[in-house]
Amino acid sequence: MNLYDIKSPADIKDMSIDELNELAAQIRRFLIESISHTGGHLASNLGVVELTIALDYVFNTPCDKVFFDVGHQSYTHKILTGRASQFPTLRQYNGLSGFQKRSESIHDVWEAGHSSTSLSAALGMAVARDLNHDDYAVVPVIGDGSMGSGMAFEALNEIGYEKRKMVIVFNDNNMSISRNVGAMTYNFARLRASDGYNNFKDSLKENLNRNEFGRGIYRSLKNMKNSIKENIVDTGIFGQFNLEYMGPVDGHNIHDLIQVLNVAKKYDGPVVVHVITKKGKGYLPCENDHEGKWHGVGPFNPDTGKPLHDVPAGWVPWGRLFSDTVCDLADSDDRIVAITPAMIQGSFLQRFFARHPDRAFDCGIAEEHAATFAAGLAISGKRPYLAIYSSFLQRAYDQINHDICRMDLPVVIGIDHAGLVGSDGETHHGIYDISILKSLPHLIYAQGKDAPESRALIRLAFGQNHPFAIRYPKGVVKEEKQENVPPIAIGSWTSFSATDHDKAWVLTYGTSVDVIFDKLRVNQIPATVVNCRFFNPMDEDMLQKIADSHLPVLVYETDMKAGGLGESIIAWFVDHDLDVHIEQMGIGDVYVPQGAETRLRHDLGIDLNAFLDRLNKLL
Numbered sequence: 035m036n037l038y039d040i041k042s043p044a045d046i047k048d049m050s051i052d053e054l055n056e057l058a059a060q061i062r063r064f065l066i067e068s069i070s071h072t073g074g075h076l077a078s079n080l081g082v083v084e085l086t087i088a089l090d091y092v093f094n095t096p097c098d099k100v101f102f103d104v105g106h107q108s109y110t111h112k113i114l115t116g117r118a119s120q121f122p123t124l125r126q127y128n129g130l131s132g133f134q135k136r137s138e139s140i141h142d143v144w145e146a147g148h149s150s151t152s153l154s155a156a157l158g159m160a161v162a163r164d165l166n167h168d169d170y171a172v173v174p175v176i177g178d179g180s181m182g183s184g185m186a187f188e189a190l191n192e193i194g195y196e197k198r199k200m201v202i203v204f205n206d207n208n209m210s211i212s213r214n215v216g217a218m219t220y221n222f223a224r225l226r227a228s229d230g231y232n233n234f235k236d237s238l239k240e241n242l243n244r245n246e247f248g249r250g251i252y253r254s255l256k257n258m259k260n261s262i263k264e265n266i267v268d269t270g271i272f273g274q275f276n277l278e279y280m281g282p283v284d285g286h287n288i289h290d291l292i293q294v295l296n297v298a299k300k301y302d303g304p305v306v307v308h309v310i311t312k313k314g315k316g317y318l319p320c321e322n323d324h325e326g327k328w329h330g331v332g333p334f335n336p337d338t339g340k341p342l343h344d345v346p347a348g349w350v351p352w353g354r355l356f357s358d359t360v361c362d363l364a365d366s367d368d369r370i371v372a373i374t375p376a377m378i379q380g381s382f383l384q385r386f387f388a389r390h391p392d393r394a395f396d397c398g399i400a401e402e403h404a405a406t407f408a409a410g411l412a413i414s415g416k417r418p419y420l421a422i423y424s425s426f427l428q429r430a431y432d433q434i435n436h437d438i439c440r441m442d443l444p445v446v447i448g449i450d451h452a453g454l455v456g457s458d459g460e461t462h463h464g465i466y467d468i469s470i471l472k473s474l475p476h477l478i479y480a481q482g483k484d485a486p487e488s489r490a491l492i493r494l495a496f497g498q499n500h501p502f503a504i505r506y507p508k509g510v511v512k513e514e515k516q517e518n519v520p521p522i523a524i525g526s527w528t529s530f531s532a533t534d535h536d537k538a539w540v541l542t543y544g545t546s547v548d549v550i551f552d553k554l555r556v557n558q559i560p561a562t563v564v565n566c567r568f569f570n571p572m573d574e575d576m577l578q579k580i581a582d583s584h585l586p587v588l589v590y591e592t593d594m595k596a597g598g599l600g601e602s603i604i605a606w607f608v609d610h611d612l613d614v615h616i617e618q619m620g621i622g623d624v625y626v627p628q629g630a631e632t633r634l635r636h637d638l639g640i641d642l643n644a645f646l647d648r649l650n651k652l653l
Contacts, residue, residue: 035057037060037113037118041116042114045114055084058087058288062080070336073124075330076320076329076330077320078107078313079107080315082285088288088292089203092296093173098171099143103146109121111141115139125458126630127628132457133145145461147461147462148425148426149399150176150181153202154188157193160198161196173200175203177204177206177311184400191275195276202277202306202307204307204308207285277304278301280306281307283310350485352488354382356421356506357383358382359492359493360446361390369417372394373395373418373421374420374421375397375403381423402430404420405434409441409443411445418445419448423464424451424452424465425455425461425464428466439474439475446502449503450506453465453593454592456508457628467505468569468597469598471503477503480569481505482504483567488511489519505544522567527567527573528567530547530562532560532561533554537560537561538585538586538587538649538652540554543599550590564580572602587603587614588616589617591618591619592620594621595620600620604618619639
């Protein structure tokens, strides 16, 4: 079948198993070729091709609610629901989303970019269905490490109590982004080996049903089923939540998957179908990857597996700059420990884990736990470094507030992927952390403008006895080796005059500082650029100097304007009864879609041209 001819799952329901297997091979080739041009989540999607075909074969979407936890493994589902022709636009502006998207298809019934929301959503759908006296299947597919999150367990707890009819597909590939960690992994491994129970049950039934005497014994033994099952299978996690369990099933055997899913959909209650898949199935570079390099990729050569765009000479990823600096500090300070919620590769912590394995901790996809774990270490005399993406930090706000800041504990938080991140869209832009964290007492909160200043801030952070957060963007930074950065005082800002007759102030932070200053200096635009490298505390001496100058002020941010630096500055001027003409630029009251960062900044009215227009009008 031509993939571009598929308009809905109805188009595959009359296919034979052989035809479905050929379809799976065709989809796998299509995904490798397509993602090699656009980039995207490759390994996770290659692992669920057969599973997705079986799901769309057995269930009837959109009436039946089939959806994927996180959603980054929904590419085969997109193909089977008529979107193959849109794959050249994957993760591009106004293009096909890298996740499920309700506005994109009626077959996408749930949206997520963060993990472990599927089970709670599924229970909500099932309860609503029953209250409305409707009849449809609810089928969440959870895997890629999402089952290890606390939110998934909260949902399982109520699902086992409510006993609503649903089919939970546990896609077990022993991976999240990199290899799974923790006791959960051991328990799931025991479940993978539990086919002894199922084989025993089937053999017993077959042998005893051969005559009436045997059938009588079998009927008597049925009462022993729960006890047998508890001893052989339900030592795993699902039995503890009162959930019926089926599996393990080969996730790459379409025939077996269809058989099991057909049985599961008839069960009157919550049932877990345990499916064993191989992440990256069918493409050796992905299959052999145990570090998460092929989880999310940019464009690459499908023949060699090598990326088409390397980091330019003299530049380094921001995450590596931070992690390597912390690693070097840990060489001479055995109090320093590193923590990551399943992002060793993403936050470039491989060197720390290799050099200090006894002081490096991967908590799995459990941001809340990671933050409070850091607090426990800090209160016991250690100096934790918690590396966490800005968008994932949102999930740990209460723990940062309640457990770290409230007790004034010296945890250093490296806020990775801060700012616009481009192709992953609404769920992954790191544009909220300033608004979320800026108001927390005790928290020292900063962002460096370049590599030397950022390294200096990291060293400063580990010298404090207070929580200290440093944000940094996705992408790369020029690796400047000079360490001639003057000592940085907490809360201090710096300023740079573009001319000798400046007539306005531009207040900004991060990489925007040098970009804007260079533009003003080259074009002799009379404004002084202030590097507002601390969000909390702010430089009150500098603010007073600005007010005393009686020159207009433009605050330029590429994060959310609401709750941002500009609002804090305005509030300070108001509180001190200072009359200052101040204007703000930042992201308005919108969720920012996916797309190239240059395009997004243009459409949001915060690109360099928009800035220069606004500044010239102010002047």
